Structures are given as C-alpha cells and as structure tokens.
Amino acid sequence: MSTPGLGHVVQAVVSSxxxxxxxxxxxxxxxxxxxxxxxxxxxxxxxESVLKFRTPWGGCHYEVLGSTATYSVFPRLGWSPDMSCxxxxxAFAFAVLMSESHLMCKHVLAVHLAEQFSKCVEHSIDDNDLLARLTSRVQ
Structure with a gap:
C-alpha cells in the first residue's frame, strides 16, 4: 500500500x-x-462467497470465491507496515501493489465485511488440507 496505516483505518471503519x-x-x-x-x-x-477455514491450532485461512477463480486472502499481515493485507x-497485484491506485481489492474488503457481519461460511480444516489448499493456489 502506498500509504502506511490506511489498512488500519479501513479496519476501524469496518469494525464500527x-x-x-x-x-x-x-x-x-x-x-x-x-x-x-x-x-x-x-x-x-x-x-456467501467468503470462506473461513479454522485450523485445529486456532488459526484462520480465508478464501473468496470469485467469478473465475478462488482466491486466498490474508486480511491481516502484521509483519509489514507498508502492506497490511x-x-x-x-487485481490486487495490479491495483494495490503495482499501480498503488487502491487500498485493497474487493476480496480483502469482502473478508473484512463478512467477518464484521458474521457472514463467513466456516469450515474446519486440518494442517494437511490447509497445506494442500495453499499449494494448489501457487501451481
């Protein structure tokens, strides 16, 4: 994101x-x-296109069903002040990372909104299934 901290502003607005x-x-x-x-x-x-997978160790993984594909979404990256999601x-690669014309894509915003409105479709997932889901996205 071009302006550090705006991700936190978005989260604050959504939370309100x-x-x-x-x-x-x-x-x-x-x-x-x-x-x-x-x-x-x-x-x-x-x-109901926002999927939330709960791991046995208490973590969460999000996926959003798009019109042409399913995307992995990481709504809170705590390790980078410049990129919070x-x-x-x-669209994220182009509009957020390359051109810096957007704060986040519709999929990340959808995850934040679905969480706020308790509209995530929740599933339990074990570590092997989570690994398989994540690696299938990069192949």
Whole structure:
C-alpha cells in the first residue's frame, strides 16, 4: 500500500459498522473505495462467497470465491507496515501493489465485511488440507 496505516483505518471503519449505522458505515467506506470495489465486495458477502477455514491450532485461512477463480486472502499481515493485507487475485497485484491506485481489492474488503457481519461460511480444516489448499493456489 502506498500509504502506511490506511489498512488500519479501513479496519476501524469496518469494525464500527453495525445494523444501526449501516448506511453511515457504507458512506465512510465510499470515501475510501471506488463504488465498483465496494459494491463488488458487498455482493461477495451477500452471495456467501467468503470462506473461513479454522485450523485445529486456532488459526484462520480465508478464501473468496470469485467469478473465475478462488482466491486466498490474508486480511491481516502484521509483519509489514507498508502492506497490511494480501490477496492472490490479479487485481490486487495490479491495483494495490503495482499501480498503488487502491487500498485493497474487493476480496480483502469482502473478508473484512463478512467477518464484521458474521457472514463467513466456516469450515474446519486440518494442517494437511490447509497445506494442500495453499499449494494448489501457487501451481
């Protein structure tokens, strides 16, 4: 991300949204994201396309079912001040990493929103299955 810390602003805005102030929260997100990204993220949440895999050791892995592929999403990278999230989709590589024109892609935003609204489709996964899922994304 071109501006360190904005990922935390997005997370704070998303965390402040609840059913009582949904419209106000969406308006705040419109100040941070293009309408196309915001509407696409909300659509992914509505279609229950955000998958959350819980590991036996308490970790989580997220995947988002896109229109053409399934993408691995890492919504909170604590190790880098310049990049607070990551997605394996081409839009993230181009719009976030290369051109720095977006804070995050629709898939990362969808994960944040799905978590806030308790709309993740949850599954349990063991370490071998998680490894298989992750390695299948890079082949």
């Amino acid at each position: 949204i609840d059913e009582d102030n949904l419209e106000e929260g969406i308006d705040k997100l419109r100040a941070l994201f293009p309408d196309t990204t915001l509407l696409a993220a909300l659509d992914l949440v509505d279609r 990551y997605c394996t989709c081409p």
